[in-house]
Amino acid sequence: MIEETTTLKASRRQPAGARVGIPPRQMDFHMDATNRYFYDDNATATLFFAMLSSWFPPGERFFMNSVRNYRDLVQDVRLKDQVSGFMGQEAIHGREHDRLNQLLEQRGIDLRFPVAAAKLGLGLLERLPKSTQIAATTFMEHFTALLAEDLLENPEFAEKADPEMIKLWQWHAFEELEHKAVAYDVYELVGNSRIERATAAAAVVVTMVPAVFLSWAWLVAREGKATDIRDIRKGLNLMLGPQGFVTGILPKLPLFLAKHFHPAQHDTSALEAKWAKAMFGDNGFLNTYFKNRSAVMETAVH
Numbered sequence: 001m002i003e004e005t006t007t008l009k010a011s012r013r014q015p016a017g018a019r020v021g022i023p024p025r026q027m028d029f030h031m032d033a034t035n036r037y038f039y040d041d042n043a044t045a046t047l048f049f050a051m052l053s054s055w056f057p058p059g060e061r062f063f064m065n066s067v068r069n070y071r072d073l074v075q076d077v078r079l080k081d082q083v084s085g086f087m088g089q090e091a092i093h094g095r096e097h098d099r100l101n102q103l104l105e106q107r108g109i110d111l112r113f114p115v116a117a118a119k120l121g122l123g124l125l126e127r128l129p130k131s132t133q134i135a136a137t138t139f140m141e142h143f144t145a146l147l148a149e150d151l152l153e154n155p156e157f158a159e160k161a162d163p164e165m166i167k168l169w170q171w172h173a174f175e176e177l178e179h180k181a182v183a184y185d186v187y188e189l190v191g192n193s194r195i196e197r198a199t200a201a202a203a204v205v206v207t208m209v210p211a212v213f214l215s216w217a218w219l220v221a222r223e224g225k226a227t228d229i230r231d232i233r234k235g236l237n238l239m240l241g242p243q244g245f246v247t248g249i250l251p252k253l254p255l256f257l258a259k260h261f262h263p264a265q266h267d268t269s270a271l272e273a274k275w276a277k278a279m280f281g282d283n284g285f286l287n288t289y290f291k292n293r294s295a296v297m298e299t300a301v302h
């Protein structure tokens with residue numbers, strides 16, 4: 001009886017997403033002690049990551065809203081829990097990146113232009129029909145999951161990044177893989193038109209690619225590095241060179257346009273299992289930052 005009561009209490013406390021492997025982990029990172037140029041002591045590359053960080057809170061709100069529009073279509077209990085997990089994870093990502101963005105602003109890294117550019121681009125996407133908006137989300141989730149895989153698979157990131165700062169990015173990357181199929185599975189309920197997916201992907205590219213280059217250049221100029229050719233050349237190479245962070249995922253982007261595409265076809269389960277153990281296992285290196293670990297882990301046991 002006592003055991004039953006304990007189990008019941010644990011299940012009441014469990015976040016729904018945790019039941020289906022998408023737990024909303026309440027994390028509290030310590031970013032204050034990090035270097036200003038937290039990626040390879042390079043301003044240009046660091047500012048690329050700063051731009052991404054400034055885009056996550058509004059971007060993730062767009063993702064959540066586009067899925068929320070169709071939440072009522074979800075009848076399957078498992079998918080309902082997955083949607084809860086997705087919402088919870090994205091909300092916490094936004095919150096932690098907001099904290100990082102505030103720190104960057106305190107350090108004089110001016111994020112106003114990239115934030116305005118992202119909001120303008122996302123505002124244009126919000127004018128599309130709701131089904132095209134969720135299709136756009138599935139494309140951006142595909143892109144994010146590929147970047148996440150790249151970041152976790154390539155040991156170079158941990159070597160080049162500030163050891164404290166990389167933890168936030170590794171956690172975010174890992175959770176992007178955990179929930180990578182959720183928006184897509186909701187879009188399946190909306191009808192999943194290949195033509196609409198292609199249209200949405202094109203709309204994302206047309207609105208967001210110019211925003212990337214304008215925002216990045218603006219950040220570099222505001223940092224006083226517009227004439228630091230060495231820094232710029234190195235940073236461009238780190239992001240867009242033959243072995244660059246973004247370059248590696250480009251060949252995999254068109255997978256999204258395949259007739260029978262599904263995010264789970266590109267299997268990352270072994271990579272996820274490896275990182276789950278390293279981050280949140282018995283001696284996981286993120287356990288001290290993981291505030292609701294007991295609730296999530298109790299869930300995992302039942």
Ligand SMILES: [Fe+2]
Nearest residue numbers: 060090093176
């Ligand atoms: Fe996220």
Ligand SMILES: [Fe+2]
Nearest residue numbers: 090141144176
């Ligand atoms: Fe995501």
